[in-house]
Structures are given as structure tokens and as C-alpha cells.
Amino acid sequence: MSKEHHLDFKNNWGYDPAPESTGHVQLKKQYELFIGGRFVKPESGKYFNTVNPASEETIAKIAQASSKDVDKAVKAARKAYDNVWSKMPGKERGKYIFRIARLLQEKAREFAVIESLDGGKPIRESRDIDIPLAANHFFYYAGWADKLEYAVPGRKMAPLGVAGQIIPWNFPLLMAAWKLAPALAAGNTVVLKPAETTSLTALKLAELIQESGLPEGVVNIVTGAGETGAALVNHPGIDKIAFTGSTEVGKIIQRAIAGTPKQATLELGGKAANIIFDDAPIDQAVEGIVNGIYFNQGHVCCAGSRLFVQEGVADIVIQKLKDRMATLIVGDPLDKNTDVGAINSASQLATIQEYIAIGKEEGAEMYQTPGSVPQKGYWCPPTLFMNVSQSHRIAQEEIFGPVLAIQTFRTISEVVDKANNTPYGLSAGVWTDKGSKIFNLSSQLRAGVIWANTYNKFDPTSPFGGYKESGFGREGGWHGLQAYLKTV
Amino acid sequence: MANSTKQTSRILSDLNKVPAIDQVGVTERVARFQTRSIKKESKLEGLKMALSMIDLTTLEGMDTENKVRQLCYKAQHLHDAHADLPTVAAVCVYPSLVAVAKKALSTSAINVASVATSFPGGQSNLDIKIQETQFAVDSGADEVDMVISRGRFHQGEYAYVFDEIAAIKAACGKVRLKVILETGELGSLDKVRVASDIAIKAGADFIKTSTGKISPAATFPVSLVMLEAIRDHFYATGQMVGMKPAGGISTAKQALHYLVMVQETLGRAWLDKHWFRFGASRLANDLLMQLVKQADGRYQSADYFSKD
Numbered sequence: 001m002s003k004e005h006h007l008d009f010k011n012n013w014g015y016d017p018a019p020e021s022t023g024h025v026q027l028k029k030q031y032e033l034f035i036g037g038r039f040v041k042p043e044s045g046k047y048f049n050t051v052n053p054a055s056e057e058t059i060a061k062i063a064q065a066s067s068k069d070v071d072k073a074v075k076a077a078r079k080a081y082d083n084v085w086s087k088m089p090g091k092e093r094g095k096y097i098f099r100i101a102r103l104l105q106e107k108a109r110e111f112a113v114i115e116s117l118d119g120g121k122p123i124r125e126s127r128d129i130d131i132p133l134a135a136n137h138f139f140y141y142a143g144w145a146d147k148l149e150y151a152v153p154g155r156k157m158a159p160l161g162v163a164g165q166i167i168p169w170n171f172p173l174l175m176a177a178w179k180l181a182p183a184l185a186a187g188n189t190v191v192l193k194p195a196e197t198t199s200l201t202a203l204k205l206a207e208l209i210q211e212s213g214l215p216e217g218v219v220n221i222v223t224g225a226g227e228t229g230a231a232l233v234n235h236p237g238i239d240k241i242a243f244t245g246s247t248e249v250g251k252i253i254q255r256a257i258a259g260t261p262k263q264a265t266l267e268l269g270g271k272a273a274n275i276i277f278d279d280a281p282i283d284q285a286v287e288g289i290v291n292g293i294y295f296n297q298g299h300v301c302c303a304g305s306r307l308f309v310q311e312g313v314a315d316i317v318i319q320k321l322k323d324r325m326a327t328l329i330v331g332d333p334l335d336k337n338t339d340v341g342a343i344n345s346a347s348q349l350a351t352i353q354e355y356i357a358i359g360k361e362e363g364a365e366m367y368q369t370p371g372s373v374p375q376k377g378y379w380c381p382p383t384l385f386m387n388v389s390q391s392h393r394i395a396q397e398e399i400f401g402p403v404l405a406i407q408t409f410r411t412i413s414e415v416v417d418k419a420n421n422t423p424y425g426l427s428a429g430v431w432t433d434k435g436s437k438i439f440n441l442s443s444q445l446r447a448g449v450i451w452a453n454t455y456n457k458f459d460p461t462s463p464f465g466g467y468k469e470s471g472f473g474r475e476g477g478w479h480g481l482q483a484y485l486k487t488v
Numbered sequence: 489m490a491n492s493t494k495q496t497s498r499i500l501s502d503l504n505k506v507p508a509i510d511q512v513g514v515t516e517r518v519a520r521f522q523t524r525s526i527k528k529e530s531k532l533e534g535l536k537m538a539l540s541m542i543d544l545t546t547l548e549g550m551d552t553e554n555k556v557r558q559l560c561y562k563a564q565h566l567h568d569a570h571a572d573l574p575t576v577a578a579v580c581v582y583p584s585l586v587a588v589a590k591k592a593l594s595t596s597a598i599n600v601a602s603v604a605t606s607f608p609g610g611q612s613n614l615d616i617k618i619q620e621t622q623f624a625v626d627s628g629a630d631e632v633d634m635v636i637s638r639g640r641f642h643q644g645e646y647a648y649v650f651d652e653i654a655a656i657k658a659a660c661g662k663v664r665l666k667v668i669l670e671t672g673e674l675g676s677l678d679k680v681r682v683a684s685d686i687a688i689k690a691g692a693d694f695i696k697t698s699t700g701k702i703s704p705a706a707t708f709p710v711s712l713v714m715l716e717a718i719r720d721h722f723y724a725t726g727q728m729v730g731m732k733p734a735g736g737i738s739t740a741k742q743a744l745h746y747l748v749m750v751q752e753t754l755g756r757a758w759l760d761k762h763w764f765r766f767g768a769s770r771l772a773n774d775l776l777m778q779l780v781k782q783a784d785g786r787y788q789s790a791d792y793f794s795k796d
Contacts, residue, residue, distance in 0.1 A: 005726040007719070007755040013533060013747070018525035124523060283716045284513025319723065327752040336525040433508035453510050 009326035010370075018336045020123045025113050030061040031199065033069055033223060034206035036076035037216025043068040048225075050199060053120035054333050054342040054377040062199045065222035067231035070191070073220040074237040077162045077189040080217030085189050086159060088215075094145030097184055099212045101138035104177075107208065108132065111201055115173055116333040118200040120342030120378070121296050123334050133458055134177035137476075140460035141181035144481055148186065151478065157485040159187030160263060161239035164232040167202075168245045169195035169344050170299040170400075176202050178475050179242050180219060181460075186484035188240070189218045193232055195245075196225040197345045230256070238262060242483070244301070247398075247424075247469045265473025265483045267301065267465055269398040270426030272447065273419035274304030274455060275409075278312040280431035281453065286320045289404070292429060292455040294328060294340055294382045298402035299348070301470075302427035304455050306395055307384075307406045308415050314408045318386065325369045325382050332374070340402060343378040352380050352401030359385045359394040364405070390418055398424070412437070416444045425467030429455045448474070506685055507720070509677040509713055518708035521749040531744070532782050538743040539566065539775045540574035541761045542768055543601055543732070546581060547608075547700065556585045560592035562796035567776045569792075570783065576772065577761040578631060582607070583624040590628035599630035601666070605656060608670070608699035610635040614652055621659040632656070633666040635699060636683060638673045646686055653690035666694035666732055666765075671710045672702040680710055684717035694730035700767065705735025708749065715753040728757070734767025740778040743771055 030047065032039040047061040065073070085093070104111065108131045115126040148157050163183045167175035172194060183190050194202035206221045222228055226249075233241055233256050240263040243253055247268040257264060274292045276285045292304025309317045333341035343349040360366055364385040373379035384404040388395050395405045409415040419428060428447040430438055438452040448466045451457060458464070463479035465471060473483050526534055544563050546555060556579075563576050578599035581589050589600045602624035606612035617634070624632055634656050640648045657665050667687040671680050687695050695714050698705035711733045718729045731750065737743060743766060750758050758764050773793040781787050 005723055007722065008757060009751075009755050012751055012756045013537070013759060014530060015524060015526055016528040016530040018527045128523070279508060281508040281510035281513060283507070284510040284517070287513055287517050316723070336523070433510075453513065454516075 007323050009323065012327075015329075015337050017332070019332065020113055020116075020127075020334045020336055022113055022117070022334065025110050025117075027060060027114065027200070031063060031203045031223070033063045033065055033073070034203065034209075034219070034221040035069070035073045036220065037210065039206070040072075042066065048196065050118060050197065051345075052117050053197075053344055054374070056376050059117060060200065062196075062203070062223045065193075065224040065228045065231075070222055070228060070231040070235055073191045073222050074162060074164075074232075074235050076217035077191050077220050078237055080215055081162055081189040084215045085218050086187050090146035090148055090187070093184065093187065094142045096212060096214050097138055097142035097145060097181065100209060100214070101135050101142060103208050103212055104131070104135040104138060104205075108135065111173060111204060113334065114200050114204060116341065119169060119172055119198045120333050120344050122338040122341040123336060124338065125296060130171055130174045133460070134174045137174075137177040137181045137460045141185035141481070144182075145185040148485070151481060151485065152487070156488050158488045160484055160486055161188060162237060163188045163190050163240045163242060163484065164235065164238040165190055165192045165242045166229045166232065166245065167192065167194055168301075169198040170296060170301070172198035173201040173205065175244055176205055178244075178480075182475070182480045183242070183484045184218065186481055188484050191220045191222060191232060191238070193222050193224065193229050196223070199223045233257065240264065240484070242473075243267070247471075250471060265465070265475070266471035267473070267475060268426075268469060268471040269424055270301045270303065270466065270470050271306055271396065271398050271422050271424045272302055272304050272427040272429065273306045273308055273415075273445070274429035275308045275415055275419060275431065275441070276310065276313065276317055277430075277432040277437065278310040279433045280313075281433060282313060282317060282320065284453065285431040286317060286324050288429060288431060288453070288455040289321055290324055290328070293404045294402050295456050297340055297343055297380070299344055299400055300456065302449060302456065303400075304427075304429050305399060305404060306419075307404055308409050308418065309406065311408045311410055318406065321384070322367065322369075325384075328369065328382055330371070330373055330379065330381055340382060343380050343401065346378055348400065349378040349380060352399060352403060355394055355397070355399045355401070355403060356383060359388075359392065359403070359405070362392045362394065364388045364392055364394060390421055396422065412440070416441065420444075420446045423469040426465075426470035427451070506678075506682050509681050511677050511709070514677060514709045514712055518712050518749065521708065521752065522745045524745065524748045526744045526748070532779070534744045534747050535740060535775050535779050535782070536574055537747060537759060538740070538766065539772065539779070540577060541764050542576040542766050542772055543578045543580045543734075544576045544772060545579075545700070545734075545767055545769050547603060551582060551585055553585065553588045556581055556588045557592045558796040560589055560598075562794060563593065563598050564596050566772060567780070567793060570776070570780055573776075573779070577765055580633060580767065583620055583627065583629070586624055586627035586629045600628060601631035601633055602627070602629035603633045603635075603699075605634040607633070607635050608701040610637050611639065614655060617652070618655060618659045621656050625660060625663050629663060631664045631666060632660050633668055633696060635668045635670060636687065638670055641674070641679075641683060646682070649683075650686050650690045653687055653692060657691035664693040665691065666696045666730070667692035668696045668699055668734070669714075670699055670702055671697050672704045677709060677713050680713045681717055684714045688717060688721045688729050692729060694732050694765070696732035696734055696767065698733075698735040698767070700735035703736075706733030706737055706767070708745070711746065712749060712753065715750060719754055722754070728763055730763045730765065731758070732765040732767055737766055737768050738770040738774060740771075740774045743775060
């Protein structure tokens with residue numbers, strides 16, 4: 001019945017472009033490796049381009065680190081660990097980390113613009129979420145640096161040594177902060193490898209670290225693709241690998257370090273269930289669906305990519321979702337009104353398009369908001385599939401794009417079964433007005449993070465990590481600190 | 489009679505299914521509207537739209553005929569130094585001054601709105617409220633702004649509140665009825681939603697946040713919950729209901745973000761004075777100041793804008 005009456009968002013009062021200015025941004029034409037506190041050229045002399053995914057224009061050249069460069073970086077980190085960082089009192093280490101946090105706040109605007117230029121995410125998100133949250137991680141862990149003796153009552157803790165950290169392209173600076181802050185607070189030194197499509201904010205962070213006066217070699221940043229990461233993983237001088245990325249690469253890493261003393265934390269893929277009960281606050285749940293799957297173009301490992309709606313409210317939820325999608329503005333990541341930006345790379349766009357084709361072929365009903373996307377650049381409008389079942393590949397595999405698979409359910413036990421029926425277990429969402437139902441669900445869902453009546457909320461004090469093939473180890477909070485400490 | 493009781497009970501059983509409201513989610517959603525950046529032509533269009541949706545209001549114990557005449561003149565001549573300005577939608581006064589306003593606005597298209605039903609407290613009996621409504625209508629009011637009985641509402645007497653609104657609606661005849669929920673006295677967004685549904689189902693042409701006599705008056709979260717009630721009614725019936733936030737909206741920036749919220753919740757159709765109003769007296773001059781700034785490129789002193 002409700003389907004007869006449609007709201008019209010086609011002839012809306014349009015907002016004029018409101019682009020964030022880029023005049024204040026300082027970018028070099030070429031970026032080197034950051035090793036031992038200095039910017040050094042790669043041994044091979046090779047560089048690769050980093051591209052603005054919204055325009056396909058090259059922004060800068062980035063040094064490609066070979067295994068020789070990785071070796072230099074690990075040695076610099078070891079030297080800094082042995083001579084300076086492991087001997088420095090915690091409260092002194094804390095001062096450096098606080099300084100990094102404050103500098104990041106001071107330069108927040110520049111970092112936000114670069115993050116959007118290089119990665120395609122809307123400036124609204126890089127400005128309001130990525131950069132402030134990254135600074136908060138440094139602030140939070142800076143506070144831990146002089147309290148390690150109290151972190152585990154009755155035990156004396158020590159840092160692990162040199163950590164090799166490999167981060168993804170979806171939240172470039174934020175992931176760098178998640179990795180660096182606890183490692184440094186615990187007294188480790190670091191070799192960090194950013195993703196090859198989004199190295200810029202990590203390299204700007206290297207400049208900032210230089211400015212902060214952090215002792216040389218404590219943080220080293222090597223840029224490059226998979227081979228650089230492999231060189232880091234396989235380097236014998238590494239004590240710990242921290243990796244965020246695909247489950248496929250996570251498995252390769254685990255195989256590579258098997259039989260070595262290297263410790264690891266892996267934060268891998270996900271295919272989260274976002275569950276809407278019929279007693280949920282529906283309008284806010286619809287907003288939660290949007291934040292769950294269209295936030296950062298769906299390039300989120302904990303994205304709410306499987307939507308489960310209780311049958312009695314499925315029609316109204318889908319109608320409201322479509323109307324909400326009609327008001328999402330897709331386009332220039334630097335426009336302050338943009339809700340959905342550019343897909344991070346041509347290859348990721350191809351992956352997403354392949355899954356959309358698979359979904360259609362499997363017979364699921366696809367819906368995309370009408371409207372055009374820019375000619376140049378990599379774009380995918382917000383997409384959903386209805387009439388999906390657990391047997392569809394689009395409900396089983398991580399797409400890592402703005403593509404939602406919607407299923408209906410009848411009972412709690414049915415939805416718990418289906419939500420857990422996945423090799424992943426990173427996150428889940430539960431929407432209901434009933435508190436007891438939330439506790440019931442959260443004790444049954446096999447996921448590392450469960451959001452109740454909200455989605456995609458992050459805080460430095462809260463641990464984050466997966467069950468099953470979504471990885472192991474936690475980042476954030478006291479748990480995140482533990483991943484960089486050992487008992488002595 | 490039996491029929492209407494049956495109908496009421498059906499409506500009331502529906503009210504048991506009033507959707508839950510999550511306050512945190514509402515707060516986040518409205519924050520998002522307020523990050524919309526409205527520039528250049530779209531700003532100009534929005535400012536003019538907002539101006540045309542104002543119910544210019546004076547509701548004071550000390551209101552006089554001359555005060556109302558002055559306000560009516562302002563309503564028709566917002567800022568004559570600037571060409572192509574719309575007029576406000578209506579002038580809102582107490583029932584005793586409706587005739588004065590009606591006469592002062594006789595040559596314009598501006599409506600006269602009258603508060604009624606023992607505004608602002610609403611603490612009287614139904615007969616008196618009906619009589620007062622009739623007096624306002626007979627005096628020439630084009631619109632009536634009633635208040636709901638918040639005491640009865642808090643006592644859980646939803647049927648009473650419903651019937652009272654329905655009775656006032658009947659007394660209004662063809663005159664459009666705005667129902668003031670006085671959300672600042674309702675205590676939670678869940679209650680705002682219940683009151684919105686009662687008012688809409690009882691026949692309100694508009695639902696309105698506040699009398700302006702209670703703080704907080706109109707807020708973004710409260711207004712969003714009311715807009716969502718209007719949206720659910722539209723989905724179910726295809727009928728449009730109007731919305732009027734009143735009190736506390738004094739800047740052009742706030743007004744533009746209200747328009748953003750209306751458009752992104754209900755669509756462009758509601759961006760019309762027939763379906764959306766601002767109950768405000770100070771807002772007009774800030775909108776005018778911004779409009780002049782868009783044209784001239786600089787801000788004028790507030791003394792260049794008349795205060796009536």
C-alpha cells in the first residue's frame with residue numbers, strides 16, 4: 001500500500017559547488033623514503049605515480065622501496081630501538097607522541113585535503129572523521145606511555161622491538177595512527193608501509209614527525225606495492241607484523257611468518273550483518289544503513305554490507321532507504337556537500353563492477369540512484385540488491401564498495417544463524433528499541449565489534465578487531481597496547 | 489457516534505505502534521544537515537524562499553492596534569531599498585487583533601493567522617476553545633494556530649487531545665489549522681512523535697513546534713522528528729501536512745539549514761509557504777541583511793533594516 005506514494009527528490013533546490021580550497025596545501029612533485037629520520041632516494045631509483053581517483057591526474061611521484069631499502073629501514077629502526085627509544089623513560093616518549101598529536105591537529109586542514117585528493121573520500125569525512133580521529137589516537141596512546149607498569153597488574157611488561165606495519169588504502173592516515181601510536185607508546189620502533197595508491201598522508205606525516213623532533217629511526221616509512229610489503233614481512237630483523245588488509249594477503253603473511261618468532265596482529269576483511277528489527281527506530285536505522293555501507297564509498301572492512309530486515313518492516317525500510325539514497329550527493333570529493341566520493345582506484349572499481357554484474361546474473365534485483373557521475377575518474381553510485389539470499393555470492397564475498405545486499409528474516413534465531421553464516425566476523429549492527437534484545441544478540445553474534453542503534457563508530461579507547469577470517473588481535477584501547485608488549 | 493468511537497479506537501490502537509525514536513541518531517542526522525554549505529545562487533534562492541515562508545509574529549500581552557498595524561506595514565514592505573523581494577507568508581496575532589491585521593493587510597496577499605484555544609497554556613475547557621476559534625475565524629483569520637492540551641497529554645489522555653484537535657478543526661471550517669505541540673514541554677522525542685501523530689491524524693493542516701513562550705522552542709532534532717511523522721503520513725496516505733518550526737530561529741544560516749532538512753526529508757514539494765513556515769519575528773531582518781550582502785558584496789549596519 002505504502003508503495004503508491006512517492007516523494008520527489010528529482011527537482012530539488014540544488015546546492016551550488018562549495019569546494020574546499022587547496023591553496024594552503026604543500027605538495028612536492030616527488031616523495032622519497034623516510035629512513036633514519038631523513039628522506040632518502042630508493043636504491044633502485046624507481047618511482048611510481050600516485051593518482052587522484054576523482055580526476056585520474058597524477059599528483060606526485062612516490063619512491064618504490066626494494067628489499068635493500070626495507071633492510072636499511074629495519075636496521076635504522078633496530079638502531080633507534082637499541083640506542084634510544086627502548087631506553088627512554090615512558091614519560092619522555094609520551095611527550096613526543098603528544099607533540100605529534102598536536103602538530104596533526106594544527107595541520108588538520110592540509111591533511112584532510114590531501115587525504116581527499118589522493119584517496120577520493122569526501123572532504124566531509126576526511127575533515128570530520130579521519131584526521132581528528134587520527135590525532136585522537138596519538139593523544140590517547142601518548143597517555144599510556146608512562147603508565148605501562150600499571151597496564152598489567154602484577155607483571156612487568158616490555159616492548160617487542162621493531163614492528164613492521166602494513167596499512168590499507170581506505171583510511172590512510174587513520175590506519176597509520178592506529179598502528180604507530182600504540183607501538184610507539186609501548187616503546188617499539190617502526191617500519192611502516194602505506195598502501196601504494198595512498199602514500200601521501202603517510203609521507204606528510206613523516207615530514208611532521210621530522211618536525212616533532214622524534215629521534216631518528218624510531219619511525220621509518222617505506223613506500224611501494226606488495227613486493228615492498230613482502231620484503232618487510234620476510235625481513236628477519238622484524239619482531240612483529242601488524243597488517244590491515246585483505247584476508248587473502250593476511251593468509252600469505254601468516255604462512256610467511258610460520259615457524260619464526262615474529263608476532264602478528266591481522267585485521268582483515270569483513271561481510272558484516274546489519275540487522276533491523278521491526279521495533280527499531282526506523283528512520284535512524286535507515287541512516288545507519290547509509291552510514292554502514294555508503295560511508296567512505298563502502299571501502300570499509302567493517303561495512304554493514306549485508307542488511308537483514310525483519311519482514312514486517314522490509315517494504316518501508318527499503319522505500320525510506322531509496323529516498324535517502326536520492327539525497328546522497330555523489331561527486332567531487334573536495335566539495336563540502338559531497339556525501340559519496342570517488343572509488344579509490346581503477347582496479348577497485350573493476351572489482352566492484354564485476355560484483356554488480358555477478359549480482360545481476362544471480363538474479364538479485366539491483367537498484368541504483370538515478371543521476372549521472374562525473375566523466376573522468378572512478379565512480380560507482382550507491383547501489384543495493386534486493387531479493388538476496390545467503391547463497392548469492394554478493395552476500396558471501398567482500399565487495400569493498402558501495403554495494404548493499406538486502407535479505408529479510410522472520411525470527412531472532414534465523415537472523416543470528418544467517419549473520420554468523422560467513423567466514424568473516426569483524427563487525428555487526430543491531431537496531432531495536434529493546435535493550436534486552438541488544439544484549440541477547442550481542443552475546444550470540446560472532447563479531448569483534450557490535451554496534452547497537454548506530455554504525456561505524458570509532459574511538460581510540462575502544463578495541464577493534466575480528467573473529468574467524470577477519471583476523472586476530474585488537475587495535476584501540478588497552479587491548480591495542482597489549483599487541484605491542486610482552487611479559488618479562 | 490458508535491462509528492466515530494470505532495474509528496477513534498482504531499486510530500488509537502495504531503498509536504500503540506508509533507515508531508521508536510533514537511535521540512542519538514536524530515542528533516547525528518541533524519548535525520549532517522547543518523554541514524551542508526549553501527553558497528552563491530543557491531543561497532540567494534534559499535534566502536528568498538525563507539523570507540516568503542515567515543509568519544511575522546507579535547504575541548504580547550501589551551500588543552496594541554498600532555503595534556499590529558506597524559507589523560503589517562513591515563510585512564508588506566520588508567526592505568523597499570532592495571528590489572524583487574517576496575513578502576512574508578502571514579502575520580500572526582492574538583484573536584482580539586485579527587480584525588485590525590485583516591484590515592491592514594486587505595490589499596496584500598499576506599494571510600492573517602490567529603492563535604487560539606487559550607494560547608499559550610491551553611488550560612481551558614473545550615467550549616471556550618471552540619468559541620475562541622470561531623471568534624478568530626469570524627474576525628477574518630485565514631489560519632488558526634491552536635495549542636494542544638499538554639496537561640491531558642501527560643496524563644495519558646491521548647483520546648482527549650485527539651478529540652479536541654478534531655473539534656477545533658471542525659470549528660475552523662476551511663481555515664487552515666496549525667497545531668502547536670509545544671515540544672519544549674513534552675519531555676522526549678518519543679513524545680514529540682506521539683503528539684505529531686495525534687495531531688496529524690486528528691486533521692491538522694500544519695504541525696508546529698512551539699508557542700515561543702517556552703524554552704527550548706524549535707530545535708533541529710524536534711523538527712526532524714515532526715518532519716518524519718509527516719513523511720510517514722504521506723507514505724501511508726499520500727496526503728501532505730505542513731510544518732512550522734516556531735521560536736528560536738533568528739539567523740539566516742539556521743533558516744537555510746531548516747530548508748535543507750525539509751528538502752532532504754520530504755522533497756522539494758514542501759519548500760513552499762503552503763507547506764512550510766517559520767514562526768519568527770527576528771529572522772526576517774537577518775535574511776534581509778544576507779540578501780543585501782549577496783547583492784552588494786558587503787554587510788550593512790543593522791540600523792538600515794527597519795524594526796517593527
